[in-house]
Amino acid sequence: MKRLAWAAALFCVIPIVASAQSSVTLYGLIDEGVTYTSNQNGHSAWLLQSGGGSLSRWGLKGAEDLGGGLKAVFVLENGFDPSSGNLSNNGRLFGRQAYVGVSSPYGTLTLGRQYEEVAEMLSTVAAGLNWAVYFAHAGDVDNAGGSIRINNAVKYASPKVAGFTFGALYSFGGQPGQFANNSVTSLGLNYTPAGIPLYIAAAYTVIRNPYVTAFDSITPRNVIYAPYVQNAEKQTIAGAGASYKIGNATIALEYTTTRFDKGFLGADVRFDNYEANAGYFITPFLFAGAAYIYTHGKISATDASPIYRAIDLYTTYFFSKRTDVYFTAELLKAGGAAKQAQITLIPSPSSGQTQGLLRVGIRHRF
Numbered sequence: 001m002k003r004l005a006w007a008a009a010l011f012c013v014i015p016i017v018a019s020a021q022s023s024v025t026l027y028g029l030i031d032e033g034v035t036y037t038s039n040q041n042g043h044s045a046w047l048l049q050s051g052g053g054s055l056s057r058w059g060l061k062g063a064e065d066l067g068g069g070l071k072a073v074f075v076l077e078n079g080f081d082p083s084s085g086n087l088s089n090n091g092r093l094f095g096r097q098a099y100v101g102v103s104s105p106y107g108t109l110t111l112g113r114q115y116e117e118v119a120e121m122l123s124t125v126a127a128g129l130n131w132a133v134y135f136a137h138a139g140d141v142d143n144a145g146g147s148i149r150i151n152n153a154v155k156y157a158s159p160k161v162a163g164f165t166f167g168a169l170y171s172f173g174g175q176p177g178q179f180a181n182n183s184v185t186s187l188g189l190n191y192t193p194a195g196i197p198l199y200i201a202a203a204y205t206v207i208r209n210p211y212v213t214a215f216d217s218i219t220p221r222n223v224i225y226a227p228y229v230q231n232a233e234k235q236t237i238a239g240a241g242a243s244y245k246i247g248n249a250t251i252a253l254e255y256t257t258t259r260f261d262k263g264f265l266g267a268d269v270r271f272d273n274y275e276a277n278a279g280y281f282i283t284p285f286l287f288a289g290a291a292y293i294y295t296h297g298k299i300s301a302t303d304a305s306p307i308y309r310a311i312d313l314y315t316t317y318f319f320s321k322r323t324d325v326y327f328t329a330e331l332l333k334a335g336g337a338a339k340q341a342q343i344t345l346i347p348s349p350s351s352g353q354t355q356g357l358l359r360v361g362i363r364h365r366f
Contacts, residue, residue, distance in 0.1 A: 021065040028058030032082050033361025042351035050081050051345065052359045053132050053326050055088065057096055073108065074100040090216050096149065107158045114153045117167050117188030118237050119146035121201040125241035125252045127277040127291040131314040132328040134357060136344040137273040138295045138308055139222030142237050142256040148214045150184050163193045182213045197245035210235035223342045223349040224308065225271065228263030235260055248281040265301035272296045288315040306338035322365045330357045
């Protein structure tokens with residue numbers, strides 16, 4: 001009986017010890033607000049819309065100590081629309097991220113649905129992910145706003161060495177006899193020197209057959225680059241950016257180029273994006289920022305050059321570390337060969353070359 005009692009006690013202790021060496025965290029963000037647009041198909045519109053500041057999500061993340069400096073890690077992250085309760089990311093349960101892997105002193109290796117390196121490295125610099133999703137470059141044509149995730153991906157993130165961090169991703173296409181078809185290759189590097197509030201990053205990504213691989217065979221809802229996705233054999237994205245903090249202010253510059261190989265009439269289509277932004281904490285609770293984004297397109301088949309200029313304004317007030325209210329404004333002006341404008345996340349393009357936006361939103365993190 002004593003042996004049985006000791007066995008039962010040991011059985012009860014084992015889960016306690018295991019749980020002490022591992023952790024699971026539930027986290028999330030809910031963003032909701034009212035958005036006014038000046039011109040959608042020739043009419044102004046009011047929307048109750050989620051995700052103007054940050055896309056709503058909830059997730060689970062965890063780690064287990066395996067000993068010897070090794071840890072098992074995982075993330076399951078769901079995107080949703082609080083306006084309707086619907087799933088985001090084309091109806092996926094964990095469409096934002098879903099991966100498992102191992103971390104060590106030599107880096108972290110993960111497998112699953114993940115961000116490629118342009119989103120990983122350059123989103124830190126861009127206003128589109130830091131302030132408001134509306135500010136993404138030309139409908140997020142370069143994925144600096146992180147709208148694309150990559151399935152079937154193996155990803156490596158190095159530890160920081162002398163201020164440098166390296167990342168690499170490869171996604172298997174999964175087609176027998178066609179190893180490269182529908183595959184994704186991505187590389188990224190950033191530098192944060194010790195004692196200096198400087199961040200510098202560069203990244204390069206190649207997505208083969210992007211209509212299937214990146215967009216789930218669904219045409220993007222943005223008139224700026226949607227016509228070129230379906231026919232493109234390959235989407236290539238490259239970029240670099242830097243930010244520097246001076247007291248309560250941060251200034252940032254970013255450049256990206258996106259090319260759709262054979263995207264229109266058998267010829268390439270390219271979009272170059274230039275962004276400058278600056279933000280300032282007026283008080284510890286009040287932040288304001290402004291950004292200017294210039295996009296220059298080149299349609300090789302017709303020698304046309306669509307041009308887009310965006311002016312973005314943003315301010316937020318923090319009631320607490322978890323809850324804030326924010327105000328955004330954007331004016332997007334099309335020029336050159338471009339006849340319509342369409343701000344990221346807005347359902348319809350303008351009837352002319354100008355589209356404006358005003359939004360007041362509330363955001364809560366948990």
